Amino acid sequence: MDATIAFLEGKARALRRKIVREIGWGKKGHLGGSCSAADLVTALYFGKMRIDPRNPGWPDRDRFLLSKGHGALVQYAALAELGFFPEAELDRVKTLGSILQGHPDRKLCPGIEANTGSLGHGLSIACGIAAGLRLDGRKSKVYVLVGDGEQSEGQIWEAAMAAKAFKLDNLVAILDRNRLQAMGPIVERFDSNPHADKWAAFGWRVIEIDGHDMRQIVGALDAADQGGPTVIVANTVKGKGIAFAENNPAFHNGVMTKEQYEQALAALAA
Amino acid sequence: MAVQNLSEVYGRTLVALGAENPNVVALEADLGKSTMSCLFEAAYPQRHFEMSIAEQNMASFAAGLALTGKIAFINSFAVFATGRAYDQIRTSIGIPGLNVTVVGTCAGLSDFGDGSTHQAIEDVAIMRAIPGMTVIEPCDGPEMAAAVRAAAAHPGPVYLRVHRADWPDVTPSDRAFVIGQPYVLRQGSDAVVFAAGAMVHRALEAAETLTGEGIALRVVNVPTLKPVKDADLRALTEGVRAIVTAEEHTINGGLGSVVCLALRGDGRPVECVAIQDVWGQSAASYGDLVGHYRLTAGDIAEAVRIALRKA
Known part of the structure; x- marks a missing residue:
């Protein structure tokens, strides 16, 4: 177990390095929300999920959807690390003709399951995939990462009711609760707290964890196998692992200076 | 039928x-x-x-x-x-x-x-x-x-x-539906009306009315509103002097727009029968609305007459 946790923590550091590299310096990028989700995404791609980078369309694979599509950089980092596409693509993020769009595009990028970016869609798409997999008798699980700012979208709650109504026990939602939306703290806007109570009231099984404690993440993902739909409320820090970006709304979609870029990479050195 | x-x-x-x-x-x-x-x-x-x-x-x-x-x-x-x-x-x-x-x-x-x-x-x-x-x-x-x-x-x-x-039913029994294909439902050589959905029936009725006036109206059914090739629509206007469109839809962005774009630069008069830039409303019957919004067979026939006068 300790070796597994250490392996995953190493991978999470590697993903954060890749996120910083994808953005570069002097350019805008969704650093905060990518880094808050990095440990969660790592535990899924490098631990929990059954996937095959050489066969992205394997019908029995587990699925991961990034409903908070603006966090694409962390998913691209994971897919590159796994070899879904050459790592050099990471240097072409958001450039003309790149497979790595500002938000995930399944037609362009191997390993992307759904087009997300308009907030609130991903959970519904995940529900549909879960229902389709069940119709086909497949045992695959569907994981979907949602943001806490995204909880303001009414469609999230439409999907929450649908998942309960259709008893989608192959569906796991992970709430990246980093407490900041684009323009500032969630509690100062539409306060979507208390998350756990809301999801429980909608009939979901709720597991609440520290979203940066790899041991807790792995435990929660395993616990989520015991029926559902399950939501893992993961308490996270926006910008986690990048000192100047932590809890800093400016880095929702911010620009690093050359000094900050180098400082971030040095702090994340292997 | x-x-x-x-x-x-x-x-x-x-x-x-x-x-x-x-x-x-x-x-x-x-x-x-x-x-x-x-x-x-x-x-x-x-x-x-x-x-x-x-x-x-x-x-x-x-x-x-x-x-x-x-x-x-x-x-x-x-x-x-x-x-x-x-x-x-x-x-x-x-x-x-x-x-x-x-x-x-x-x-x-x-x-x-x-x-x-x-x-x-x-x-x-x-x-x-x-x-x-x-x-x-x-x-x-x-x-x-x-x-x-x-x-x-x-x-x-x-x-x-x-x-x-x-x-x-008005579709010819030998007609195979293919996405993107408009086709002639009734022959005519003076004017053509492009119609979709319910308006196809009114266009056929208008053609019947106009026959009595010596006007031969070609009726084209356009079941696919996208994609539809400009060249196909232009070809269906061959030989006529005027063009009319008929749709139960706002004049903005529907069949009228499709046809006008396809015929841009053509020079022949085009009239569009459509709901203007207004909302619908409740009515005691469907017919009341069709009349109020000027979508009847009579409205199509009148649009044909107007277009032919401009030709």
């Missing part, structure tokens, strides 16, 4: 498709007895999803089903199917180009009693604006049945516009 309700034909065809292909699924937003998806629900309860009154989730959920290889039909009134779920159709379904058919029933003014909130007069325009979206408006039972099958076989998204009223 059989008179058929287009929603019923849709519902029956979906059941037949379901028997042939286990991947066909239907989603419904609590209007199953209007959309007639209730027939599919009765036949294939495992493949029918009652999505309650939540059209946005329904559209994205259908995208998810399509991502597992299902051929999804989502059902609601045309206003809600296209308008309430626009962003979901655009992003969840449209950008990845998934095999989802958006079925909008009670299109145009056909839901006469419910008023402007329920009358879809801009649905074609907003669906046509989505890159890669196919838009089909069948005019009768045989065309509806063929369109449903074509939509299922088409790999990308389709908007199927369904009129609530009953209509007589």
Whole structure:
């Protein structure tokens, strides 16, 4: 177990390095929300999920959807690390003709399951995939990462009711609760707290964890196998692992200076 | 000549498709007895999803089903199917180009009693604006049945516009439906009217009226409002002196726009019979609305006369 946790923590550091590299310096990028989700995404791609980078369309694979599509950089980092596409693509993020769009595009990028970016869609798409997999008798699980700012979208709650109504026990939602939306703290806007109570009231099984404690993440993902739909409320820090970006709304979609870029990479050195 | 309700034909065809292909699924937003998806629900309860009154989730959920290889039909009134779920159709379904058919029933003014909130007069325009979206408006039972099958076989998204009223069969029995093909339903050499859906029937009636005045009106049915090739539309105007379009839809972004764009620079007069830039309203009968918004066979005939005078 300790070796597994250490392996995953190493991978999470590697993903954060890749996120910083994808953005570069002097350019805008969704650093905060990518880094808050990095440990969660790592535990899924490098631990929990059954996937095959050489066969992205394997019908029995587990699925991961990034409903908070603006966090694409962390998913691209994971897919590159796994070899879904050459790592050099990471240097072409958001450039003309790149497979790595500002938000995930399944037609362009191997390993992307759904087009997300308009907030609130991903959970519904995940529900549909879960229902389709069940119709086909497949045992695959569907994981979907949602943001806490995204909880303001009414469609999230439409999907929450649908998942309960259709008893989608192959569906796991992970709430990246980093407490900041684009323009500032969630509690100062539409306060979507208390998350756990809301999801429980909608009939979901709720597991609440520290979203940066790899041991807790792995435990929660395993616990989520015991029926559902399950939501893992993961308490996270926006910008986690990048000192100047932590809890800093400016880095929702911010620009690093050359000094900050180098400082971030040095702090994340292997 | 059989008179058929287009929603019923849709519902029956979906059941037949379901028997042939286990991947066909239907989603419904609590209007199953209007959309007639209730027939599919009765036949294939495992493949029918009652999505309650939540059209946005329904559209994205259908995208998810399509991502597992299902051929999804989502059902609601045309206003809600296209308008309430626009962003979901655009992003969840449209950008990845998934095999989802958006079925909008009670299109145009056909839901006469419910008023402007329920009358879809801009649905074609907003669906046509989505890159890669196919838009089909069948005019009768045989065309509806063929369109449903074509939509299922088409790999990308389709908007199927369904009129609530009953209509007589006018499609020639040897006519094979192909997405994107307008065709001549009645020959004529003086003027041509391009019509879709319910307006096809009024155009045929107008042609009959004008015959008595010595005007030969060609009637072209345009069941596919996108894609449709400019060259095909231009070819169908060969030999005529004037052009008219007829649609039960706002003048902005529907068939009139399609034809005018295709004929840009042509020089011959074009008149458009359509709902102007106004909302619908409740009425005691469908006919009252058709008259009020100047969509009758008489209005089409008058548009032809005006266009010919300008020629």
